[in-house]
Amino acid sequence: AKDPVRVLVTGAAGQIGYALVPMIARGIMLGADQPVILHMLDIPPAAEALNGVKMELVDAAFPLLKGVVATTDAVEACTGVNVAVMVGGFPRKEGMERKDVMSKNVSIYKSQASALEKHAAANCKVLVVANPANTNALILKEFAPSIPEKNITCLTRLDHNRALGQISEKLGVQVSDVKNVIIWGNHSSTQYPDVTHATVGGKPVPELIKDDEWLKSGFISTVQQRGAAIIKARKLSSALSAASSACDHIRDWVCGTPEGTWVSMGVYSDGSYNVPAGLIYSFPVTCRNGEWTIVQDLSIDEFSRKKLDLTAEELSEEKALAYSCLS
Ligand code: NAI
Numbered sequence: 437a438k439d440p441v442r443v444l445v446t447g448a449a450g451q452i453g454y455a456l457v458p459m460i461a462r463g464i465m466l467g468a469d470q471p472v473i474l475h476m477l478d479i480p481p482a483a484e485a486l487n488g489v490k491m492e493l494v495d496a497a498f499p500l501l502k503g504v505v506a507t508t509d510a511v512e513a514c515t516g517v518n519v520a521v522m523v524g525g526f527p528r529k530e531g532m533e534r535k536d537v538m539s540k541n542v543s544i545y546k547s548q549a550s551a552l553e554k555h556a557a558a559n560c561k562v563l564v565v566a567n568p569a570n571t572n573a574l575i576l577k578e579f580a581p582s583i584p585e586k587n588i589t590c591l592t593r594l595d596h597n598r599a600l601g602q603i604s605e606k607l608g609v610q611v612s613d614v615k616n617v618i619i620w621g622n623h624s625s626t627q628y629p630d631v632t633h634a635t636v637g638g639k640p641v642p643e644l645i646k647d648d649e650w651l652k653s654g655f656i657s658t659v660q661q662r663g664a665a666i667i668k669a670r671k672l673s674s675a676l677s678a679a680s681s682a683c684d685h686i687r688d689w690v691c692g693t694p695e696g697t698w699v700s701m702g703v704y705s706d707g708s709y710n711v712p713a714g715l716i717y718s719f720p721v722t723c724r725n726g727e728w729t730i731v732q733d734l735s736i737d738e739f740s741r742k743k744l745d746l747t748a749e750e751l752s753e754e755k756a757l758a759y760s761c762l763s
Contacts, residue, residue: 440471440502442557444517446548447524447566448476448506449486451672455679456521457489461498465683466519466690473503477513478524510551518557519690521682522548522576525566538568538754539761545572546762549579556583561726563685564590565678569623570702570716571754577704577716586727589689590702592627592718594674594681595619598662599629602655607644609636617641618720618734619659619700620709621747622754627718628743629659633734652739693722698731709736709744715751 443460447453453476459465460472474493478486490506507513514520526540545564552560560583564573573590580588596619604611615635620628631651634641645651658665666674688699698720707713708730721728736744 438470440473441466441519442473442475442517444475444477444513444520444556446477446513446520446522449478449482449489450523451675452523452565452678452682453478454489455676456523456682457493458496458498459679459683461493461496461501463500464680465686467687468500471500471502473505474501475505475507475513475515475517477507477510480508483508510548511555514548514551514555516555516557517552517560519686520552520556520560520562521686522562522564522572523566523682524548525572528567535757535761538571538757541566541568541572542575542758542761545575546579549576552576553580553582559584560587561686561689562588563682564588564702565682567623568754570718570751571758573702573716574755575758585704588704588716589685589728590623590716590718591678591682591685592619592623592700592702593685594678595623595627595629595659595662595718596700597677597681597684599631599634599655599659602658603631603634603636603641603645606650606655607636607641613637614641615697616720617700618698619718620740620744621718622751623702623718624747624750625660626747626750627660628740628747629656630740630743631655632737632740633720689723689728690726692724698722701728703728703730706730708732709734711744711748712752715748715755717748717751 486506528537569590577588599617600614603614617634618630631641700718701721702716702718705711705715705717711717720731
């Protein structure tokens, strides 16, 4: 039998945490033959609720779940973890300035970076979900210099999956037949959902959907605004789809992407596609042997170029704002 993998979920007493931990314990993230030990971190006001989640995990009697650590101590939570899913963060509340929210998250991600760097297992893979996801991941990277930058990513797979869903609904085809959409840039409303290279059953999506107007406007804004639409409908933000997409992100990263298929991940930019190096930016990637690689040489038309640049600009601004919170 395989040795258990230790998976950290921060913010585990929250909404996404509640949907995510049973998925991990059922083998949806790492495979049906991979035992796991769950490490769950939250803050003291949520300690009791966190303990309730731990009780439910025990009650669910998951065969793959070999242990549960539920704690409000970041060092204890990070010790020995092989995968870290960072869902905990400070939400933007009504009337709060952007800078104040950024400042709270910068201090959270700075201190959790240190705890991970000192105590996580070697080669720990990190996925940041909490918003502002790209910039939280960047802060984590800066304050955990001994963790390879390749190991620090953020979640844009939910946006990617939303794009697959919209194309499947529009064409009336199975979502599993839609491939190779791309989310470029920030996990925010400036993201660029790109179907230029997407296919259904091997045929290019732009040829199948003869509605250029929809592709260039309705589709893009629906995907960009989907998070807000969920909040409006549910009075709560996306949770099951976020949790499911986080599992997809880690599974593909660890187990590899299928031949001929790419996915979107927020990763440290090396300057590919003239995206400024040093941002955490969402790119199309393939994964093999536990490592992602940015898909190269895709053609970028003028329309796309503008959208890639716009979301990069926003990320550069966020980066500057985050750094101004450090001084
Ligand atoms: P939530 O408010 O239900 O849960 C957040 C949890 O984090 C709470 O239990 C809170 O106590 C905890 N927390 C706060 N500070 C913490 C700290 N320093 N250490 C550990 N835990 C801490 O929020 P929800 O709905 O679960 O969302 C979590 C985050 O994910 C939010 O930032 C949200 O904006 C983001 N999100 C990102 C998505 C993406 O696609 N990247 C999609 C959906 C949500």
